Amino acid sequence: MTEPHERPGDGPADRPAGLADGTRCVRAGLPAPVPGQPFLPGPVFAAPYHLDPWAGPAAAPDGYGRPDNPTRRLLEAAIGELEGGDCRVFASGQAAITGLLLTVLRPGDTVVLPSDGYYSVRAFAADTLEGLGVRVVLAPTAGPCPALDGVRLVLLETPANPGLDVADIADVAARAHAAGALVAVDNTTATPLGQRPLDLGADVVVASGTKALTGHSDLLLGYLATRSAELLDAATNWRNVTGSVPGAFDAWLAHRSLATLDLRLGRQTANAEALTGLLAGRTDVTGLRWPGLPGDPAHAVASAQMRRIPGLLAFDLGDAERVARFLDAARLVGAATSFGGLHTTADRRAQWGDDTSPGFVRLSCGVEDPVDLVADVANALDASR
The missing domain is CATH 3.40.640.10 (Type I PLP-dependent aspartate aminotransferase-like (Major domain))
Incomplete structure (x- = not known):
């Protein structure tokens, strides 16, 4: 890449x-x-x-x-x-x-x-x-x-x-x-x-x-x-x-x-790429969005216009209850709004008034090690089913 x-x-x-x-x-x-x-x-x-x-x-x-x-x-x-x-x-x-x-x-x-x-x-x-x-x-x-x-x-x-x-x-x-x-x-x-x-x-x-x-x-x-x-x-x-x-x-x-913006964004982008690789292969996750993902509706414009893709992605877990179970089970994904911080966080956007489905999740990648983050998200998704 x-x-x-x-x-x-x-x-x-x-x-x-x-x-x-x-x-x-x-x-x-x-x-x-x-x-x-x-x-x-x-x-x-x-x-x-x-x-x-x-x-x-x-x-x-x-x-x-x-x-x-x-x-x-x-x-x-x-x-x-x-x-x-x-x-x-x-x-x-x-x-x-x-x-x-x-x-x-x-x-x-x-x-x-x-x-x-x-x-x-x-x-x-x-x-x-x-x-x-x-x-x-x-x-x-x-x-x-x-x-x-x-x-x-x-x-x-x-x-x-x-x-x-x-x-x-x-x-x-x-x-x-x-x-x-x-x-x-x-x-x-x-x-x-x-x-x-x-x-x-x-x-x-x-x-x-x-x-x-x-x-x-x-x-x-x-x-x-x-x-x-x-x-x-x-x-x-x-x-x-x-x-x-x-x-x-x-x-x-x-x-x-x-001073650390370049370093932080680099790790967040790498984590987003790693997580989309995991999420794209799961049948229990739908609606995956990340402009850096080939096939994403925004990929062509983003690739031509942007110098880097941010570490923010979105997906759907079907309903509010499964989102809560996922966040409860995760050790490295905090339940919090806002995005772009050092710590990986996620929140269910419908609870804030966004016009999204009940199971829509916005996940903000932090700077954790990609291997640890992918393993934690995989385990949390398994536990939430």
């Missing part, structure tokens, strides 16, 4: 900044070295800062903690390097998406959202956007793409969570721009090492950093990245006036975690 961070033909010339993924992750956003200082300075905890009594806030970059924090700026520089744009971090992924939607959309506008993406975005659209006079159109990630005439914003989530369909970002971006629409891509599942939507024509990237990006299951974070100064300024102003900022310690933890 091709190395997890590469696809056939992917070489140094194809990599952003000419450096391999591991190198970029280790060094992203680090300040210039100063003797006696750590590689990554510790978090700065401050609400107010000292002001110049004559020049006021114009004399220094930091005046008040809500809009200003040096720890947060270092993280934004790091994520921006990986995504290939300017970045602003938010208190959560939902905060980042909400900020984008409320910044861009006005009464009378039309937005296209994924019908099979993160359920909280659809709930926000139904509860808030439609109440503000925004027309909401839902479309499946795998297509067909609806007519985009008169649309203000198209939001893609690819690979979609939890069904793992994949959209052709470049194709949708070309269609949207021809119709005068903006394109945003939720890059949570892929991470910037899996794909860089801005390089594929998207206007803005939004994502939850809670999941694979930071990968330690110990913080909440979101971000927005773009190459548009206008969009960046609007999102920054919205974040600052609403106060939707992450704390300094969460920002520092996130930046610390980026």
Whole structure:
């Protein structure tokens, strides 16, 4: 198999900044070295800062903690390097998406959202956007793409969570721009090492950093990245006036975690490949989805578009009771929501309101040894029958 961070033909010339993924992750956003200082300075905890009594806030970059924090700026520089744009971090992924939607959309506008993406975005659209006079159109990630005439914003989530369909970002971006629409891509599942939507024509990237990006299951974070100064300024102003900022310690933890992103994703992808090999051969498992699996409906687009396939897969065990028995029997698969962490986890998505069958399972591969993980999942499936 091709190395997890590469696809056939992917070489140094194809990599952003000419450096391999591991190198970029280790060094992203680090300040210039100063003797006696750590590689990554510790978090700065401050609400107010000292002001110049004559020049006021114009004399220094930091005046008040809500809009200003040096720890947060270092993280934004790091994520921006990986995504290939300017970045602003938010208190959560939902905060980042909400900020984008409320910044861009006005009464009378039309937005296209994924019908099979993160359920909280659809709930926000139904509860808030439609109440503000925004027309909401839902479309499946795998297509067909609806007519985009008169649309203000198209939001893609690819690979979609939890069904793992994949959209052709470049194709949708070309269609949207021809119709005068903006394109945003939720890059949570892929991470910037899996794909860089801005390089594929998207206007803005939004994502939850809670999941694979930071990968330690110990913080909440979101971000927005773009190459548009206008969009960046609007999102920054919205974040600052609403106060939707992450704390300094969460920002520092996130930046610390980026250094191992390449290593974590490599093992998670290898574990996903190993588990799909097991699951594909079992008659008591149906509906297996992983874009890296030849024959998966998303495989062709994912192979052409993505630099690596994430360690997230889905399958069906028939009913809720069998899912519970499976999770009870597993020693290495924790019952938990979210995904992308060091520990392998799984959850039954219907219990959260996702439009899935009662036995649908989303499994997030951790960094355990593949042999141990495959054996544990096989034993748990046997015990759950």
